[in-house]
Amino acid sequence: MTSALRVTATVLPGHKVEVHAPEFAVGDTVEVTIQPREGAAEPAKSALDILEEIHKRNLPPIIGDADAYIRAERDSWGD
Numbered sequence: 001m002t003s004a005l006r007v008t009a010t011v012l013p014g015h016k017v018e019v020h021a022p023e024f025a026v027g028d029t030v031e032v033t034i035q036p037r038e039g040a041a042e043p044a045k046s047a048l049d050i051l052e053e054i055h056k057r058n059l060p061p062i063i064g065d066a067d068a069y070i071r072a073e074r075d076s077w078g079d
Contacts, residue, residue, distance in 0.1 A: 008037065 009017045024030060
């Protein structure tokens, strides 16, 4: 029996992973375990996920704050 084989693979288009294992004979039954590599980047977040995170922060109304800031700046200039 062939000893265990550890390989690194890249996920291909269509979310497929292809493994080449010439150490095993055609027709052999094998067990395959797939896990992300340590230090692998987290999957990209969707725009909707990002917007949801922003709304969870309970930020004050930005437009109102900006208007108040601009009004205060203009008032400080004097005539």
